[in-house]
Structures are given as C-alpha cells and as structure tokens.
Amino acid sequence: MTEIQSRNTKEISGVVRHIVSPEVWKGDLAELRKAEKELTRAHDRLAEKRRHSGWVKINKNYTFAGPGGTATLADLFNDRAQLIVYHHMLKPADPSPCEGCCMVADQIPHLSHLHARDTSLVFVSKAPIIEIEAFQKRMGWAIPWYETKDSFNADFDVTTGFGLNVFYRDGEDVYRTYFTTGRGLETLGTVWTFLDLTPLGRQENWEEAPEGTRQTQPYHWWRRHNEYD
Structure with missing residues (x-):
C-alpha cells in the first residue's frame, strides 16, 4: 500500500480528519x-x-504594602538573589479582575521549586492590600502579593496592562535583568501548552486548524476558574 493510499479523510464531530495507518502515523x-x-x-x-544580556542598576527607592506591612523592593527578594515580579491587573474596587492574569495565577508552580534555585516570585497590583488578600482567599491562591505604592509599574514598563520583570540583588544593589509582556507571558502557562498538544488546539481563530474546527476570538473564552459554565 502506498503512503497516499494509507491516508484517508473522514469527518469526525464536524472536523475533517486524516486517518492513517500505524506506520504512517x-x-x-x-x-x-x-x-x-x-x-x-x-x-x-x-x-x-x-542570561548574557545587560542589566540596569535600580537607583530609586520603591515601597509596597504587604501582609506584614510596608516593604521595599529588596524585601520582596525574601533574602534570595533573584526575584520574578508578575504585574497582575487587579485594580482598586475591581468588579471583574482580568481573566488572563487569573489564568496565570492558577498556573504558578509550587514556589519551593523556585526557592531551591535562590529565586523568589511575587505578584504586585494597584489594588489595596486588603482587596488583594480578599481576592486571594476567594481564588484559593497563596502567592506572595503586594500593593504598589508609587511609580513602580510605570517605571518598569507596565502602565495599563500586565507584565513580568526580573531582578537580581547583590547585597544592597538591585538590578533589572529582564522584562516581557503580551504573548511573552505564554511561557508561564501550562494551559496553553497542553492545548497546543491537542488536535483542536486552542480553538482560537488566529490558528490554522483542520476544516470544521470551531473557533472563537482570542481571550473571549477565558474565565476565572470558578466562573466557567
């Protein structure tokens, strides 16, 4: 049997699929x-x-409000050398916190694995710390989370949206080493990684997919984890 003969098309659940022999598969x-x-x-x-890119030394003092009171940027390291900061879009009195940021929070690993490599991870938001703590409790998260008190977000390229900054601390000196936003944050998401392994993919209309695949606009299907139908 030739390879062409061992490939057949069949409509399964409205999607055209290629059915092949085990050898071709x-x-x-x-x-x-x-x-x-x-x-x-x-x-x-x-x-x-x-790892080899340049660093920028931070010469400005920043303050945050956390569960234990006021903290500095150096405090957020929690005595570790490296710090990853995710800027969550939670705002003061926010009735509908960003679904995408919440999906990121759902997918954060157990932080002990990062701590074992001298790395801390924290979230920061503009919302008051009392609202942050209430939202954490509602969603079941235990991620260290702080309220920004000054120009920290804007100074590190996060104004109206979300982003991720990485810092390194050497004694009293703190350096900015990396920043990303947009789809650069997909590397944090096991949900997207898992969906990319499936035949239907993410089911978003920017994807090339088999004929008949039902797709939606990007982001529109996202929900906070306790709000799916």
Whole structure:
C-alpha cells in the first residue's frame, strides 16, 4: 500500500480528519519530533541570550504594602538573589479582575521549586492590600502579593496592562535583568501548552486548524476558574 493510499479523510464531530495507518502515523510523529527538538534548541539559545544580556542598576527607592506591612523592593527578594515580579491587573474596587492574569495565577508552580534555585516570585497590583488578600482567599491562591505604592509599574514598563520583570540583588544593589509582556507571558502557562498538544488546539481563530474546527476570538473564552459554565 502506498503512503497516499494509507491516508484517508473522514469527518469526525464536524472536523475533517486524516486517518492513517500505524506506520504512517509513526512516520508523521518522527517528523514532528524533529521539529520539536529544533524548537527546544531554539528555546535554549534564547534562554542563553537572556542570561548574557545587560542589566540596569535600580537607583530609586520603591515601597509596597504587604501582609506584614510596608516593604521595599529588596524585601520582596525574601533574602534570595533573584526575584520574578508578575504585574497582575487587579485594580482598586475591581468588579471583574482580568481573566488572563487569573489564568496565570492558577498556573504558578509550587514556589519551593523556585526557592531551591535562590529565586523568589511575587505578584504586585494597584489594588489595596486588603482587596488583594480578599481576592486571594476567594481564588484559593497563596502567592506572595503586594500593593504598589508609587511609580513602580510605570517605571518598569507596565502602565495599563500586565507584565513580568526580573531582578537580581547583590547585597544592597538591585538590578533589572529582564522584562516581557503580551504573548511573552505564554511561557508561564501550562494551559496553553497542553492545548497546543491537542488536535483542536486552542480553538482560537488566529490558528490554522483542520476544516470544521470551531473557533472563537482570542481571550473571549477565558474565565476565572470558578466562573466557567
């Protein structure tokens, strides 16, 4: 049987699918594995560039409100060398906190794994700390979370949206080493990684997908985890 003969199309749940022999399936998988290995190596090269990129020394003092009272940027490190700060879009008296930021919070790993590599992770928001703590309790999160008290967000390229900044502390000196926003934050999300492994993908209309795949606008299907139908 030729390869062409071993490939048939069939509509399954309204989506046109290619049904192949086990031999062809294994061949296709081998080709995918090659591409995945290339992507992995590309990620490794990108991470290497991050490790060797320049730093900016922070010469301004910043204050935050946390569960234990007022804190400085150095305090957020919690005696560790590295600090990852996620800027969550929770605002004062926010009736509808950002679904995307909440999905990020749902996917944060157990922080002990980061702590083992001398790294702290915290969230910051413009909302008052009393509202932050109430929202954390409602959502079941235990991530260290602080209220920004000054120009911290704007000074680090986060104004109306969300973002992630990385810092390094050497004694009393603090340096900014990295920043990303937009789809750069997808690397934090296992939800998107899992969906990318499935035949339907993320089911968003920017994706190339098999004919008949039902898709929606990006972001519109996102909900806080306790608000899905």
